[in-house]
Amino acid sequence: MNKSLLSVLIAAASVPAFAQHQQFTMQEATLGIKTNLAPQNLKQLNWIPGTDAYVYAVGSKEQEALLRTIVPQMKADTLLRLTDINNGLSLSKPLTALPSVEWIKRNECYFSDGNDYYTGTLKNNRWEFSKWCSLPENAENIQVDNHSKQIAYTIDNNLFMVDVYGKTQQISNEPNKDILYGSAKVHRNEFGIAEGIFFSPKGNMVAFYRMDQTMVNNYPIIDWSTNPGKNTDGKYPMAGGTSHEVTLGVYNPITKKTVFLNTGTAKDHYLTCITWSPDEQYIFIAILNREQNHLWLNKYDAKTGAFVNTLFEETDSKYVEPQHALTFLPNSNNEFVWWSQRDGYMHLYHYNTDGKLINGVTKGDWLVNEIVGENAGSKELIITATKESAKEKHIYSVNWNNGKMTLLDNAAGVHTAIVNEAGTYVLDKYQSADVPRNIVVKAVNSKWNKTILQAADPLASYERPKIENVELKADDGTPLYGKIIYPTGFDAHKKYPVIVYLYNGPHVQLITNGFPASGNLWYEYMAQHGYIVFTMDGRGSGNRGLKFEQATFRQLGTAELDDQLKGVDYLKSLPYVDANRMGIHGWSFGGFMTTSMMLRHPGIFKCAVAGGPVIDWSMYEVMYTERYMDTPQENPDGYANNNLLTKVKNLNGKLLMIHGAQDPVVVWQQSMKFVKACVDNGVQLDYFVYPGHEHNVLGKDRVHLMQKITDYFDEYLK
Structure with missing residues (x-):
C-alpha cells in the first residue's frame, strides 16, 4: 500500500473519533434541540x-x-x-x-x-x-369549524364570525374593553381552558365565553421600547381579591340571536369543560366554586339557556380540578366519558346523561394522559397513559364497557399517537433516552405494524456526558425520581462543582424517559465544562397522582424543599461532589423554589439564579394560588411562612434574580419588591431584566440569558 493512500485511510478513520469530542456551543445548548440538532x-x-x-x-x-x-x-x-x-x-x-x-x-x-x-x-x-x-389583520382567537366551513374570531374584545355564505356577522358589540367575548384567556387558562369559542357539532350554533373584568384591579404593563414608555393596563386578579365574572353565550347565525346560559348566582364561580351534546340540544358545563372544592356537572338547554339538571357532583377536602371536556361515545347522544381524579389518579368514567355511572373505564395507581381516538366497532377508546411507568407514556386501547386494556406499543419511552378516524390504525411517534425519534404505523386490533421513520442521532458527533437515573425517598417513603449528569471526562478521584436545576411545581414533570436522556442540552453543556448537574421531581410535581401533588397543599415551598434537600443529602454523600461549590437554578415556580432554598435553608448553596420567581403568593393570580393555598384570609400562616420578602436577611451566598419586564404571569412587581426588601435590609442582590420579554425569555435572546446564567455559575463555582 502506498504512503499517500495509507495517510488518507488513517485520516478518514480518525474523523468519527475526533467528531465525537465536539462540544455544544451556547446557541446549540439553548436552541439546538428545536433547530439544527432536532x-x-x-x-x-x-x-x-x-x-x-x-x-x-x-x-x-x-x-x-x-x-x-x-x-x-x-x-x-x-x-x-x-x-x-x-x-x-x-x-x-x-x-x-x-x-x-x-x-x-x-x-x-x-x-x-x-x-x-x-x-x-x-x-x-x-x-x-x-x-x-x-380575516382582518388584528383577528385573534381564530376557530375554524371544519364541518360547516365557518370561522369565528375576535377583534379586541368583540366576537365575529364568517358564516356558511361567506358573510361576516358581528356577534357582540360591546363598547367596554373590559368585557371580553370569545377570549381564550378566561380563568387565566386554568382548568384546561385553551379556547373561548365552541362551535356546535354540526356548526348550527356557536357558544362563547363572556368575561367581565370591570371589577378586577388594573395592572400596569409598561412598554419600554417607546419614548416615553407606554402603559398598557391589564387585569390581574390576585389571591383573595376580586375575580372576574364569566358566563356562556350561544349565538344562532340564522336568527342572529344570542342567549346566555343560566349558570347560577355565584358570580365568581369557574366554568369549564364546555361540551355540546351531539344533537346540539344541550350544553354541559363543569361549574366549580371559588373555593375549588366542589364541582357540579350541569346540563343546559342550548336554545333557551335554561338550567336542566345537575348530573353529579364531586367534592374534595383540598381541591377538585376539572381539566377535560366530556367525550361523547360514537353514535350516542346520551353516553359519554368523564375524566376524574376521585380515586387518586386521573381516570375515565362511563356515564349517561341522566347522571348514572355505568362503569369505570380505567383504574389503577397510574393516570390517563389523553384520549386520542375511538373505535365504534370494537367499543374502544385509544388513550395514552402512565401504566407502564410514571416516567413514560404509552398507547392503549380500552373497551369503554368492560375496561379491557391492550398495550399497543412495544418500546420503552414517551409515545404520542395520531389515530385515524375509524380508530383502526395508529401513527406512533416515540422517543426514549437512546431513541431520538421513531415513527411506526400499526393496526389497533392486530399485530401488523410498519416502521416509517428511524431518526439518526443528531448528537452522535458530540461529546456526551454519562447520565444516571436516581431514585430517592421522601420523608413519607414516596419514591422521588431524579437524574445525575456527570462531567465529560469524569474522574471519580476529583471534586466537582454541582448545579441543581429544579421546578417542582404542579403539572410539570422534568424526569422522563425522553430524548435527550439528560432532558436539556444546557445540562450537557455544563457537564462539558466541568459541572455535575442534578435534577429531581419532588412532591407537588405532575404525572404522579393526586396524593403526590396535594402533599404541598396550603404550604407551597415546604414539602418540595424537604424533598429537594433529600437530593442535596444524596449529592453530599458522593465523594466526587464538592459540597462547598454547589449552585441552584430554576424559573417561575422553580425561581420561587430557588429563592426559597437560599433563604429558608441558607448556606447550602454558594450561589443561585432565580428567574421569574413568585416571591409573595398573595400577589399571584386567583385561580392557581387559591387551588393550592386557599385564600390569604383563610390561610394566613401558610402565606406568611412562604413569603420570601420577610426572609431576605437570611441570604448567605450569591443570588442573581432575573425577570421579564413585560411579564403578565408572575408580575414584575414580585421581584421588584424583593429588590426593595434587600435594599431596606442592607442585603446585596444581583439583578437583571429582559425588556420586551414576558414570563419566559424566548428566541435569540434566550442564548443571552443562558450565557448570563452560565457566567454567573462560572464566576462563583469555578
Whole structure:
C-alpha cells in the first residue's frame, strides 16, 4: 500500500473519533434541540379523514409536496404539490413553501396564508383551489369549524364570525374593553381552558365565553421600547381579591340571536369543560366554586339557556380540578366519558346523561394522559397513559364497557399517537433516552405494524456526558425520581462543582424517559465544562397522582424543599461532589423554589439564579394560588411562612434574580419588591431584566440569558 493512500485511510478513520469530542456551543445548548440538532421528523403527519391513508410533507422549496400512503398496503403516491396550489390560485405573490394543510374531509382541505384562507377540492384527480375569506389583520382567537366551513374570531374584545355564505356577522358589540367575548384567556387558562369559542357539532350554533373584568384591579404593563414608555393596563386578579365574572353565550347565525346560559348566582364561580351534546340540544358545563372544592356537572338547554339538571357532583377536602371536556361515545347522544381524579389518579368514567355511572373505564395507581381516538366497532377508546411507568407514556386501547386494556406499543419511552378516524390504525411517534425519534404505523386490533421513520442521532458527533437515573425517598417513603449528569471526562478521584436545576411545581414533570436522556442540552453543556448537574421531581410535581401533588397543599415551598434537600443529602454523600461549590437554578415556580432554598435553608448553596420567581403568593393570580393555598384570609400562616420578602436577611451566598419586564404571569412587581426588601435590609442582590420579554425569555435572546446564567455559575463555582 502506498504512503499517500495509507495517510488518507488513517485520516478518514480518525474523523468519527475526533467528531465525537465536539462540544455544544451556547446557541446549540439553548436552541439546538428545536433547530439544527432536532431529530428528524415527518412534517404535517396526519390521517386523511374517512380513509386509511396518512400524509406527510416531502421535498423542499418549490418541490415540496404531500405524500399519501395507504395502509396496510403501504402504497404511496404524491397527493398535493406546492405547484398545484400556486398554479390553481394564480397568486400575485406565489407561496414559497407548502402551507400547513388542514383536512375538512377526504377530498377537501383548507390552508391559510397570513389571514387569507383558501380551500382545495380534489375532483377527478385534479385539485381546484379558491379563496375562502380574508380575516382582518388584528383577528385573534381564530376557530375554524371544519364541518360547516365557518370561522369565528375576535377583534379586541368583540366576537365575529364568517358564516356558511361567506358573510361576516358581528356577534357582540360591546363598547367596554373590559368585557371580553370569545377570549381564550378566561380563568387565566386554568382548568384546561385553551379556547373561548365552541362551535356546535354540526356548526348550527356557536357558544362563547363572556368575561367581565370591570371589577378586577388594573395592572400596569409598561412598554419600554417607546419614548416615553407606554402603559398598557391589564387585569390581574390576585389571591383573595376580586375575580372576574364569566358566563356562556350561544349565538344562532340564522336568527342572529344570542342567549346566555343560566349558570347560577355565584358570580365568581369557574366554568369549564364546555361540551355540546351531539344533537346540539344541550350544553354541559363543569361549574366549580371559588373555593375549588366542589364541582357540579350541569346540563343546559342550548336554545333557551335554561338550567336542566345537575348530573353529579364531586367534592374534595383540598381541591377538585376539572381539566377535560366530556367525550361523547360514537353514535350516542346520551353516553359519554368523564375524566376524574376521585380515586387518586386521573381516570375515565362511563356515564349517561341522566347522571348514572355505568362503569369505570380505567383504574389503577397510574393516570390517563389523553384520549386520542375511538373505535365504534370494537367499543374502544385509544388513550395514552402512565401504566407502564410514571416516567413514560404509552398507547392503549380500552373497551369503554368492560375496561379491557391492550398495550399497543412495544418500546420503552414517551409515545404520542395520531389515530385515524375509524380508530383502526395508529401513527406512533416515540422517543426514549437512546431513541431520538421513531415513527411506526400499526393496526389497533392486530399485530401488523410498519416502521416509517428511524431518526439518526443528531448528537452522535458530540461529546456526551454519562447520565444516571436516581431514585430517592421522601420523608413519607414516596419514591422521588431524579437524574445525575456527570462531567465529560469524569474522574471519580476529583471534586466537582454541582448545579441543581429544579421546578417542582404542579403539572410539570422534568424526569422522563425522553430524548435527550439528560432532558436539556444546557445540562450537557455544563457537564462539558466541568459541572455535575442534578435534577429531581419532588412532591407537588405532575404525572404522579393526586396524593403526590396535594402533599404541598396550603404550604407551597415546604414539602418540595424537604424533598429537594433529600437530593442535596444524596449529592453530599458522593465523594466526587464538592459540597462547598454547589449552585441552584430554576424559573417561575422553580425561581420561587430557588429563592426559597437560599433563604429558608441558607448556606447550602454558594450561589443561585432565580428567574421569574413568585416571591409573595398573595400577589399571584386567583385561580392557581387559591387551588393550592386557599385564600390569604383563610390561610394566613401558610402565606406568611412562604413569603420570601420577610426572609431576605437570611441570604448567605450569591443570588442573581432575573425577570421579564413585560411579564403578565408572575408580575414584575414580585421581584421588584424583593429588590426593595434587600435594599431596606442592607442585603446585596444581583439583578437583571429582559425588556420586551414576558414570563419566559424566548428566541435569540434566550442564548443571552443562558450565557448570563452560565457566567454567573462560572464566576462563583469555578
